Amino acid sequence: MNQERVQPPHPQDTAHAVTALTRRLAAAQDAAEIRLALFESVFQVTGARQIALHLLAGETAASHRCDPHEAFRIAPVDPLADSVVRQLAADQAPRFWQRQANSAAAAPQTALAVDAFDSYIALPLAAAGVAVGVVEAFDLAAPENAARQTDTLRHIAAPASLAIHNNLLTQAVHAAQSEQERAAATITRLTADLDSVAASLQQTQAIVDASPVILFRWRSPDGRAIRFDYLSQNIAQFGYDRADFLQGRREWTDVILPEDLRQTLAQLQAYSVGTANSYTLQYRILTHTGDIRWIEDNSNIVRDERGRVAYYEGFVTDITERVAAEAEREHARAELARQARDLQIVTEVSARAASNLDPNLLLDEVVNLVKDRFDLYHTHIYLYDPQHENLVLSAAAGVIGLQMLDEVRSIPLRQTQSLVAGAARGKTAVIENDVYSNPAFLPHPLLPDTRAELAVPILAAEQLIGVLDVQSDKIGHFTPQDAAIQTTLAAQIGIAIENARSFTRAQRAMSDLNELTQSLTREGWENYLAAKGQTATRYLYAADQPDSGAAALRTGELEARTMPATVPLEAALAQPLNIRGQQIGQLAIVPETADVDAETAEIVAAVAEQLSARIENIRLAEQMQMALGQTEEQAKRLAALNDMAAALNAAKDEAEIFAIAAEQTLQIVRGDRVSTAQVHARERTATIMAAAGADVLAPAGAAVSLEGAGALATAVREMRIVSRQETAAAPDAVRSLLVVPLIRANTILGAINVGSTQPDAFDQNAENLLRQIATLVAATLENRQLLNEARQRARREQILRQITARVRSSADADTIMRVAVQEVGRTLGRKTVIYLDDSRGA
Secondary structure, three states: OOOOOOOOOOHHHHHHHHHHHHHHHHOOOOHHHHHHHHHHHHHHHHOOOEEEEEEOOOOOOEEEEEEHHHOOEEEEEOOOOOOHHHHHHHHOOOEEEEOOOOOOOOOOOOOOOOOOOOEEEEEEEEEOOEEEEEEEEEOOOOHHHHHHHHHHHHHHHHHHHHHHHHHHHHHHHHHHHHHHHHHHHHHHHHHHOOOOOHHHHHHHHHHHHHOOOEEEEEEOOOOOOOEEEEEOHHHHHHOOOHHHHHOOOOOHHHHEOHHHHHHHHHHHHHHHHOOOOEEEEEEEEEOOOOOEEEEEEEEEEEEOOOOOEEEEEEEEEEOHHHHHHHHHHHHHHHHHHHHHHHHHHHHHHHHHHHOOOOHHHHHHHHHHHHHHHOOOOEEEEEEEEOOOOEEEEEEEOHHHHHHHHHOOOEEEOOOOOOHHHHHHHHOOOEEEOOHHHOOOOOOOOOOOOOOEEEEEEEEEOOEEEEEEEEEEOOOOOOOHHHHHHHHHHHHHHHHHHHHHHHHHHHHHHHHHHHHHHHHHHHHHHHHHHHHOOOOOOEEOOOOOOHHHHHHHHHHOOOOOOEEOOOOOOOOOEEEEEEEOOEEEEEEEEOOOOOOOOHHHHHHHHHHHHHHHHHHHHHHHHHHHHHHHHHHHHHHHHHHHHHHHHHHHHHOOOHHHHHHHHHHHHHHHHOOOEEEEEEEEOOOOEEEEEEEEEOOOOOOOOOEEEOOOOOHHHHHHHHOOOEEEEOOOOOOOOOOEEEEEEEEEOOEEEEEEEEEEOOOOOOOHHHHHHHHHHHHHHHHHHHHHHHHHHHHHHHHHHHHHHHHHHHHHOOOOHHHHHHHHHHHHHHHHOOOOOOOOOOOOOO
């Protein structure tokens, strides 16, 4: 059978579901309404194909099956004697079975008559420590979510168990009342016939003595003492001998509990002096052993012809069990109402928290709401700082809370003297109902009246977010139900905090993206206008000169009459042209009249919006074409760099390297003149090694001083590229100059000078290309120098080997010296002499 997939309820939906079920159960009139409400709630959680409910006590002890997919049809079934139901009720623990996950285990033997099922959840129902039943769900819609569904069913089971238990108690009370009414009717009838039916006296006495009801007749001659004329034998159930009362050895007022005596006598006096003929009183008495029992005194007041009280007759019934049942029922009702109220508060706080996307405001609102709605002494929230492993006080209720926040209070996660840290470490609620008896309690001087504390971890996806700490000024204030409610609330707070943090991060990212977009748009327009050699352009259309516009329409080309942006324009309506929040221009209208109507303003705004988008598209298209052109140009220049590298490697000496560098740089950088120089750092001079281009100013071989503030001197001294704009009167003079030093291992080898007769001829791309050329040339020069040095070392080593070999082949000193002089002189091409020092008289 195809089933509707039921998703596991959200924690906030769980709270709503439990609240709705609680209200519905509170209004239920009988067991059938309770069963239907429970079946519908279980189906909402599990989507089960079939559901069974087994009640284990009272007149409603039975098993029922519900088919949710057949309009929630409910039918009774026969339970098995030794089924899983009895075992679950005894164990008081839920059970989950799934054929796929528990293939080795047999399916549970249950009372439900179904052919087969693939998944199963059973949950015991208990109230006041008594098992009242078991609910079973078969063929779950989403068995993979059984753990969360079981947890939700636990929340549903609590009010359902109470409702079932209350229904059982109500039946018991009704049965007891019916029994009492039947007994009262019997006793009244017997008492009325007592004087006239002497023959049945013995039988009546036997009935009375066998019943729990105590019959009496008494009078009070002085209005204070009670004298019994008759008292049934079953007064012995309280441990008393009726003779003590009949003979005046014991007063009935001695039996009444002292705390109830004054009120009871006052009520009796009020009935006696009035016109009432009967009354019913409930009060407590002491048994002979000192136990306290509740009794109900139902009396008829027999008056004489003057209306004065002649005597009282009636019966007393022990109602202790009934009072206890009513008290338990009232407690259950109060607990149910409290749970409904608490869940309503959780729903309210959760909704308020979820609607606030500012983390700080969210926390402030939560702590104050929790304190006020739950009537607590104080509430605050610690947030976890994983970087420092601290719990930082982030929100606190009231004026005291503001003072605590000013202290910048934090608690180390590992601190043992802290209920807050303990709850965070254990990720479970911690209750201390007498804080000063617990050494782990960490008192605060601003909260001197704290007597009970409940610390609940705030978790999101099992990750610690912080701790919700609530405090009361009453010892014993918190219960396990409070811990469960606050844990549910903390889960909602954790989700709200994570949502607020995510929203803040998203807003920050969106703001950064907007700023980046605006910055890119602004830079794009600046570069676009710079490439056109303009900073701003104004286009003017005059309505009294339509010919210009008509020509533009005919040719399709803009006949722009540009005006400087600084020329003032009296505009009655100015609409900015915006692209992604960045203003790129303005559309202004100068009407004949000063007033501009709303329709005109709306038209101008619409035109401005479309115009902005169109201008931006045109700008992007043009910049893309420019970028493509630059890419092609860059590819050509890189190919030229590769060719230059090959030519440099093939050069025979340094002079050729400098010459190739000058020629190739002129082609790559596109200047008018290029020269290369070799730097002599010690002499503070440079020699022009090669020059290329038109009208070379300094020929090859010319010496240049590196003193002063010239571009070459600056580049060599500061070891950086230098770009300068020169002012010259001659048309062919250099107006743009670019000098880059040739550097290897912090050593200046030379420089490349590029000049152009055009102003601002070199952009950043030209500088980057020149740096690449300089690196390539410097590396080639260094390699050539290293090669020359290696050759010189090899030659010297060869000479030394030759001289050493000739010297070692000689046998006497004269020959050795003569050979050494000859070989050294021939090798070096110099006259060589050896002097022997005989100053020591050798």
